[in-house]
Amino acid sequence: xxxxxxxxxxxxxxxxxxxxxxxxxxxxxxxxxxxxxxxxxxxxxxxxxxxxxxxxxxxxxxxxxxxxxxxxxxxxxxxxxxxxxxxxxxxxxxxxxxxxxxxxxxxxxxxxxxxxxxxxxxxxxxxxxxxxxxxxxxxxxxxxxxxxxxxxxxxxxxxxxxxxxxxxxxxxx
Amino acid sequence: xxxxxxxxxxxxxxxxxxxxxxxxxxxxxxxxxxxxxxxxxxxxxxxxxxxxxxxxxxxxxxxxxxxxxxxxxxxxxxxxxxxxxxxxxxxxxxxxxxxxxxxxxxxxxxxxxxxxxxxxxxxxxxxxxxxxxxxxxxxxxxxxxxxxxxxxxxxxxxxxxxxxxxxxxxxxx
DNA sequence: TTTAGTAGTGAGTAATCACTTACAAATGTA
DNA sequence: TACATTTGTAAGTGATTACTCACTACTAAA
Numbered sequence: 231x232x233x234x235x236x237x238x239x240x241x242x243x244x245x246x247x248x249x250x251x252x253x254x255x256x257x258x259x260x261x262x263x264x265x266x267x268x269x270x271x272x273x274x275x276x277x278x279x280x281x282x283x284x285x286x287x288x289x290x291x292x293x294x295x296x297x298x299x300x301x302x303x304x305x306x307x308x309x310x311x312x313x314x315x316x317x318x319x320x321x322x323x324x325x326x327x328x329x330x331x332x333x334x335x336x337x338x339x340x341x342x343x344x345x346x347x348x349x350x351x352x353x354x355x356x357x358x359x360x361x362x363x364x365x366x367x368x369x370x371x372x373x374x375x376x377x378x379x380x381x382x383x384x385x386x387x388x389x390x391x392x393x394x395x396x397x398x399x400x401x402x403x
Numbered sequence: 404x405x406x407x408x409x410x411x412x413x414x415x416x417x418x419x420x421x422x423x424x425x426x427x428x429x430x431x432x433x434x435x436x437x438x439x440x441x442x443x444x445x446x447x448x449x450x451x452x453x454x455x456x457x458x459x460x461x462x463x464x465x466x467x468x469x470x471x472x473x474x475x476x477x478x479x480x481x482x483x484x485x486x487x488x489x490x491x492x493x494x495x496x497x498x499x500x501x502x503x504x505x506x507x508x509x510x511x512x513x514x515x516x517x518x519x520x521x522x523x524x525x526x527x528x529x530x531x532x533x534x535x536x537x538x539x540x541x542x543x544x545x546x547x548x549x550x551x552x553x554x555x556x557x558x559x560x561x562x563x564x565x566x567x568x569x570x571x572x573x574x575x576x
Numbered sequence: 577t578t579t580a581g582t583a584g585t586g587a588g589t590a591a592t593c594a595c596t597t598a599c600a601a602a603t604g605t606a
Numbered sequence: 607t608a609c610a611t612t613t614g615t616a617a618g619t620g621a622t623t624a625c626t627c628a629c630t631a632c633t634a635a636a
Contacts, residue, residue, distance in 0.1 A: 234613080234614080250425055252423055252425035253425040255592075257592085257593080257594090265615090266614065266615045268597090268617095269613080271594085272612095272613075272614075277594065332508035334553075335504060335508070337422060363565055363569050366566045366568070369560055370566060370570060373551050374543075374550055376549075377550030377551075380549055380550075380553075381546055381549070384507060385515075392536055393542050397543060399535075428624080429623080430623080441584075441587095441626080441627090445582090446583090450625090
């Protein structure tokens with residue numbers, strides 16, 4: 231991965247995340263990256279290829295975060311880690327997550343590859359804890375995580391820590 | 404509102420919701436609506452004007468749904484109604500909500516005008532019920548609603564009713 | 577019946593789109 | 607050094623974009 235390739239990827243991530251994939255032109259990406267427009271096509275074949283590389287990187291980052299959770303055996307620990315995820319997104323990864331969440335609403339684009347294994351682990355966790363409907367509880371936790379991530383990414387509530395505390399209390403963590 | 408105007412609005416809503424605002428051309432909207440492209444600009448000035456009319460209609464629909472909740476006095480009833488919202492979205496309104504949720508991720512576009520009053524009512528409700536941190540609880544309910552709506556709109560979980568039941572149980576409704 | 581305003585169209589417009597091509601510069605490799 | 611490959615650019619390409627313009631058809635009031 232050369233320096234200019236990374237410049238292109240960084241510029242594309244920034245622009246796709248803030249202005250949207252469809253409304254970001256390849257010429258704008260090139261200008262932001264400080265390279266000629268043709269270089270984008272040399273390295274990434276086409277605009278979608280560029281998006282796919284970014285998506286793949288994001289997907290890997292997501293899987294890495296989930297991998298730790300999937301290996302956790304203590305059920306309360308599993309739930310705690312998932313609830314904490316949105317509140318420990320690092321500033322430098324905001325754009326990546328914004329883009330990921332925005333792309334969810336594109337028609338073709340629904341990927342369960344790294345939420346499915348978590349769902350399984352969650353069901354086991356709630357089962358161990360004696361909850362009545364572990365499948366429903368797993369779904370609820372994921373909804374909660376999704377809603378929390380959306381809130382953090384879009385309007386960053388000022389009582390973040392209070393919310394997380396109240397959440398933990400709910401699950402007696 | 405003439406018939407052709409409504410045709411344009413319906414076509415635009417459908418296409419904006421399924422393919423995205425930026426990647427839907429005015430010519431595509433015109434074709435879908437069965438009118439000349441020029442008519443769109445006669446009636447709605449420009450592409451953004453067309454979107455704004457749709458947005459305004461959606462916003463009114465949203466406010467109407469919230470109005471009932473804001474006037475409810477019984478605290479448990481307030482919470483129940485909000486949690487139920489995503490599970491009673493009518494099929495005919497799916498496109499409207501999909502578009503609303505997708506547009507949230509557009510930069511300029513964060514509108515709290517009809518979630519703010521609900522937040523106030525929720526805080527009161529949790530306060531009345533003796534919860535320790537009503538502000539955080541209100542935020543959590545809204546996150547839950549948001550996550551549930553996202554789930555329903557994007558992948559329509561097959562255990563919808565179980566989830567809703569488990570949710571109600573959590574708040575002793 | 578004249579007049580005026582609105583509804584509607586089809587053929588334009590310049591600008592921008594994603595992408596290609598021809599070629600030069602840099603880099604590796606024998 | 608000689609040669610092959612990769613990296614990079616500038617100037618294109620046709621297609622599509624949002625939008626305009628000149629015009630006709632229709633409706634309603636004076």
